[in-house]
Amino acid sequence: MTEGIIFSNLHDDAIPELTKVRTMASLPFACRYRLIDFPLSNMVNSGINSVYVVTTRNYQSLLDHVGSGKDWDLARRSGGLKVMTPYMSAFAGTGIARFNSRMEALKSITNTIFNMTSDYVVLSDCDGICNINISDMIAQHERTGADITVAVKKMDVTPEKAARSVIVESDEDGRITEALIRPSRITGEHDVNINIWVVSRRYLQVMVHDAMARNLTSMSRDFLARNAAFAKYMIYRYDGFYANFSSLQDYFACSMSLLGDSGERNSIFSVKNHPIITKVRNSTPTKYSDDAKVKNSLIADGCVIEGTVENSILFRGVKVGKNTVIKNSILFQDTYTGNSVNLNCVVTDKNVVIRDYRTLSGSESMPFCIEKGKMI
Amino acid sequence: MFNKKECVAMLLAGGQGSRLYALTETTAKPAVPFGGKYRIIDFPLSNCVNSGIDTVGVLTQYQPLVLNEYIGNGQPWDLDRASGGVMVLPPYQAKDVQDWYKGTANAIYQNLNFINRYDPDYVLILSGDHIYNMDYAQMLDYHKKNNADCTIAVIDVPLSEASRFGIMYTDETERITEFAEKPKNPKSTKASMGIYIFNKDMLEKFLIADAADKDSDNDFGKNIIPAMLNSGARMFAYRFEGYWKDVGTIDSLWEANMDLIGEEPVFNLHDRRHKVYSRSGARQPQYVGDEAKITNSLVTEGCEIYGEVINSILFSGVYVAPGAVVKDSVVFSDSKIMEGAVVSYSMLDHDVVVGKNAVVGKDRAEGVKIAVVGAEIEIGDGKTVEDGAMIYPGAENN
Numbered sequence: 001m002t003e004g005i006i007f008s009n010l011h012d013d014a015i016p017e018l019t020k021v022r023t024m025a026s027l028p029f030a031c032r033y034r035l036i037d038f039p040l041s042n043m044v045n046s047g048i049n050s051v052y053v054v055t056t057r058n059y060q061s062l063l064d065h066v067g068s069g070k071d072w073d074l075a076r077r078s079g080g081l082k083v084m085t086p087y088m089s090a091f092a093g094t095g096i097a098r099f100n101s102r103m104e105a106l107k108s109i110t111n112t113i114f115n116m117t118s119d120y121v122v123l124s125d126c127d128g129i130c131n132i133n134i135s136d137m138i139a140q141h142e143r144t145g146a147d148i149t150v151a152v153k154k155m156d157v158t159p160e161k162a163a164r165s166v167i168v169e170s171d172e173d174g175r176i177t178e179a180l181i182r183p184s185r186i187t188g189e190h191d192v193n194i195n196i197w198v199v200s201r202r203y204l205q206v207m208v209h210d211a212m213a214r215n216l217t218s219m220s221r222d223f224l225a226r227n228a229a230f231a232k233y234m235i236y237r238y239d240g241f242y243a244n245f246s247s248l249q250d251y252f253a254c255s256m257s258l259l260g261d262s263g264e265r266n267s268i269f270s271v272k273n274h275p276i277i278t279k280v281r282n283s284t285p286t287k288y289s290d291d292a293k294v295k296n297s298l299i300a301d302g303c304v305i306e307g308t309v310e311n312s313i314l315f316r317g318v319k320v321g322k323n324t325v326i327k328n329s330i331l332f333q334d335t336y337t338g339n340s341v342n343l344n345c346v347v348t349d350k351n352v353v354i355r356d357y358r359t360l361s362g363s364e365s366m367p368f369c370i371e372k373g374k375m376i
Numbered sequence: 377m378f379n380k381k382e383c384v385a386m387l388l389a390g391g392q393g394s395r396l397y398a399l400t401e402t403t404a405k406p407a408v409p410f411g412g413k414y415r416i417i418d419f420p421l422s423n424c425v426n427s428g429i430d431t432v433g434v435l436t437q438y439q440p441l442v443l444n445e446y447i448g449n450g451q452p453w454d455l456d457r458a459s460g461g462v463m464v465l466p467p468y469q470a471k472d473v474q475d476w477y478k479g480t481a482n483a484i485y486q487n488l489n490f491i492n493r494y495d496p497d498y499v500l501i502l503s504g505d506h507i508y509n510m511d512y513a514q515m516l517d518y519h520k521k522n523n524a525d526c527t528i529a530v531i532d533v534p535l536s537e538a539s540r541f542g543i544m545y546t547d548e549t550e551r552i553t554e555f556a557e558k559p560k561n562p563k564s565t566k567a568s569m570g571i572y573i574f575n576k577d578m579l580e581k582f583l584i585a586d587a588a589d590k591d592s593d594n595d596f597g598k599n600i601i602p603a604m605l606n607s608g609a610r611m612f613a614y615r616f617e618g619y620w621k622d623v624g625t626i627d628s629l630w631e632a633n634m635d636l637i638g639e640e641p642v643f644n645l646h647d648r649r650h651k652v653y654s655r656s657g658a659r660q661p662q663y664v665g666d667e668a669k670i671t672n673s674l675v676t677e678g679c680e681i682y683g684e685v686i687n688s689i690l691f692s693g694v695y696v697a698p699g700a701v702v703k704d705s706v707v708f709s710d711s712k713i714m715e716g717a718v719v720s721y722s723m724l725d726h727d728v729v730v731g732k733n734a735v736v737g738k739d740r741a742e743g744v745k746i747a748v749v750g751a752e753i754e755i756g757d758g759k760t761v762e763d764g765a766m767i768y769p770g771a772e773n774n
Contacts, residue, residue: 031661032677070451071658262663262680269660277658282452284645284652285412285674285689286662287637292671294664301413301662301677304646309664 001118002138003079003201004043004051007105008036008062011127014246017369018349025053025126026061027245028332028350030258030269031300031315034065037278038131039124039196040081044072045274046134048122050079052112054105056086071279084109102219103211106204113208121204125195128244129254131271132196137236141198146234148224149198150176152191153242162186164246166193166220168235176233179225181218191235193220194242203231241267252347252367255313255330259296283316291322307337321356328364332372346370379459381431381494383516383573385424386487388480389417389504390437395625398750398768399725404436406504407443408629409708409726411636411645412674412689414654415446416623419509420502421453421462422652427512429500431460433490435483437467437476452655465490479594485583491576499579501572501596507632507643508569508620509650515614516573525578525609528552528601529571531616541567542597544613552611557597566613569620572596578609619643626746630723633689633706637672645674659692667698683713691726700730704740714757721763722747731757738763 008025018027025036036053043051051074055062062083068074069081087108099105102123106113120138132151141149152168155161162183167190169178179193180186197219199207207223216222224233241264243254258265269276283302288294293308300316307324314320318331321339329346337343338356345362349372354360358376362368370376393405400408406417417434424432432455436443443464449455450462465487467476477483484491484501491499498519500512510529519527530544538559544566545554556562582600586592592599605611619642623629635642645652659678664670670685678693683700693710696702700713703720711728713719719730721744722737730736734755737747745764749755753767761767 259663265660265663275658276660280452280656280658282651282653282656285676287646288670288673288675288685289639290672294670295668296666297664298661299664299675302646313661 001050002046002048002120002122002198003116003118004039004048004122004124005106006036006039006043006051006053007102007123007125008053008059009056010100010102010105010125011246012058014127015248015251017248017371018251018347019058021058021349021372022061023055023058023126025055026059026065027126027251028315029129029251030255031298031313032281033276033278035126035129036062036066037276038129039126040066040072040074041274041276042130042132042134042196043122043124044074044277046138048134049074049076050082050118052082052084052109054084054109056099056105056108059083059085065279067279072277082112084112101217103208103217103222106208107212110208110212114205116201116205118201121199121201123197123199127246128194128196128242129268130194130196130238130242131240131268131274131276132238133274134196134198137196138198140236141200141234144174144234145232146198147200147203147231148233149236150224150233151194151196151238152235153194153238154189155192157186157188157190157192159185159187161192162190166224167191168193168224170235174235174237176224176228176235178228179220179233181221181225191237194238194244196238198236240271248347248367248369249365252330252345252364256311256328258298258313259311265298281316289322292320307339307341330367349373352376378493378495381460381496383429383431383498383500383512384491384494384496385420385429385432385500385502385512386484386491387417387420387424387432387434387502387504388483389434389443390477390483391503391505392438393505393624396629397626397766398748399626399629399723400439401750401769402439403442404438404440404504405624407446408623409691410507410623410629411633412676412691413656414652416507417443417446417504418453418652418654419507420504421447421455422650423508423510423512424500424502425453425455425653426650427510427516429512430455430457431494431496432462433465433487434462434504435465435477435487437483440464440466446655448655453653460494463490479592479599480596481583481586481592481600482594484579485587485594488580488583491580496576499574499576501570501574503570505624506569506620506622508616508618509647509652510571510616510618510620512571512573515571518614519573519612522551522612523610524573524612525575526601526604526611527573527614528611529569529616530566530613531569531620532565533567535562535565538562538565538567542570542601543567546613550613550615552605552613555601555605566615568597569616570596572601578604626723626748630706630746634687634704636674636689637687656692665698668696678710697732705737708751717755722749722761724749725751725753725769727752729754731755731759733757734759734761736761737765 074081286303289306302317315333317334324341342359353375389406393400455462662679665682676692682698683696691709695712708726716733721740750769
């Protein structure tokens with residue numbers, strides 16, 4: 001049996017424009033999803049039905065999204081979804097311990113960790129989009145008798161990218177020989193850690209114990225990099241679609257890459273027996289009026305389109321008014337645009353209202369982002 | 377022990393819907409898809425939930441598999457309750473009698489034990505053949521205010537069509553004085569909508585008497601209502617003024633779908649005050665391609681549109697290839713319209729494939745009839761399906 005742990009708040013600072021009011025895990029993506037849908041669906045599709053989601057702040061939107069977990073079949077008497085909110089004991093005084101790393105997050109749920117009985121634990125962050133077969137990864141972990149198996153993707157690394165990543169070197173058997181934490185001046189093809197790990201449960205418990213005893217805070221630095229020579233750490237190569245967001249530009253570019261030829265879209269959303277599951281909102285079908293002109297766009301249900309939409313992504317319940325032209329833009333849930341509005345390279349957060357005759361434009365390298373609930 | 381419920385709803389969903397032909401070949405009428413992502417039964421079920429009624433018995437008989445699967449535990453309608461909720465009630469074998477439901481009244485009679493578990497004061501009888509949004513709580517208030525034994529929802533129909541309905545004659549207080557089932561020369565335009573509220577004790581008494589009568593058709597309209605009226609019971613008509621449509625025929629089902637589109641739709645699904653709930657899965661968003669053209673249509677998640685869609689309703693996962701045209705049509709889930717094919721004035725059931733350059737139906741005009749293609753039929757490349765055609769699932773027509 002395997003259990004899962006998802007870290008909802010790590011990387012919260014990556015896209016401050018959109019994560020000021022939410023966790024990275026509840027960041028909307030691709031018309032109807034939130035980033036946590038990807039690790040959650042990956043786990044559920046691989047038969048993991050006990051999942052802990054660790055939070056530390058800003059988690060209302062996350063709680064609203066995952067609810068009891070029933071959309072993922074995780075509303076269960078035994079196992080199921082458990083959201084671990086920050087824990088403040090009666091004797092803790094005024095401060096709430098906040099964490100910024102996976103090890104610190106694990107230390108905040110030590111009771112849960114030490115009570116786990118499964119053979120393996122899957123750890124996943126929420127900053128990446130992929131459709132990965134975790135069963136296969138667990139099978140490899142079991143076969144090789146590894147302590148930790150790290151999912152990696154071979155990527156062409158730029159110095160900027162390297163400075164935000166953990167790059168893993170391994171021998172011909174896939175055993176990790178070295179882990180470089182946010183290295184500088186590295187380019188070319190490298191295996192990059194995509195923040196999905198399988199850890200043997202006993203090993204995880206010992207790690208957390210060790211980290212508490214010696215005040216260690218980073219799994220990558222204090223364990224993966226330091227112990228590679230003594231412990232058995234293996235890579236698992238994932239070669240499907242992967243995108244991770246470390247800035248608004250990344251987010252915008254990745255969203256736009258879903259448009260056009262259906263290749264990239266299908267490699268995430270149409271993988272056989274691996275659907276990406278999300279909360280069902282019960283929207284109506286989308287209504288196209290007589291004057292609607294829509295091209296190369298992804299549209300969620302519940303929209304009403306009376307104008308022109310090109311190369312754009314509309315979330316649920318978006319209204320596009322008459323003579324309005326929306327190009328190269330991403331409009332979050334319930335964005336309302338009046339008549340004769342012009343948008344180009346704009347990202348609107350939820351419930352934004354853009355009144356008649358407004359023209360707004362950003363550029364592809366710097367999309368113009370409008371905060372949640374603002375009226376223009 | 378069961379909690380007491382003030383009102384229990386009983387939804388008659390056993391009808392075959394024989395006038396929907398190919399569309400009800402393997403599906404009960406209430407489970408027939410409607411409006412892009414709904415099924416007919418979503419409307420009465422959502423009305424119940426929106427009216428605060430949380431205990432619903434669904435009486436099934438004809439082809440119940442799809443319907444049972446669809447209702448499941450009632451979760452999409454928030455009817456997965458510890459107390460009450462939705463319960464599918466098929467005919468069953470009892471110690472002395474083993475019978476199908478012989479009529480609408482007999483179906484309720486055989487399930488009096490279900491009703492009595494909740495000790496309700498009122499029973500609401502509904503049918504699964506109509507598209508409408510209605511607040512049953514208002515009707516129940518009206519029933520209580522009149523101190524009525526039975527209240528029947530009525531809607532004004534044109535006098536010319538009144539002979540197709542059960543017609544109520546009332547006095548100035550809306551008390552029903554006479555009832556005529558499909559009268560030849562109707563003098564009133566108050567047509568029964570097949571929605572009844574009964575005081576439970578009164579209903580039970582009449583159902584038991586009706587079951588004992590060997591000559592009875594065991595039908596609400598033909599037997600129970602006239603018998604009650606003859607006994608002098610206080611029966612009132614409740615006027616409903618809103619959209620209500622019987623979708624028992626191909627033409628009316630098509631029309632009701634078309635009522636959802638247009639500048640000011642006759643029936644507005646996008647009205648957020650009346651949410652209609654349905655069971656829907658995890659489909660990816662709809663993708664509209666570079667050369668696509670969609671006007672005056674409803675399109676649902678999972679669709680991929682590269683061709684032209686005009687005045688049509690597309691259910692989830694429909695594929696319209698480049699150069700294909702869908703016009704004045706209703707296309708159920710996961711059907712595929714291939715390159716150069718033309719579908720006009722037609723209804724396609726789920727998983728139909730219309731091959732390249734094939735033609736289904738004819739442009740809508742005077743005298744042209746709707747073409748219907750049953751589930752999982754494959755129309756070969758370049759083939760033609762005439763207007764008015766009715767292709768049943770499994771047919772070797774292609």
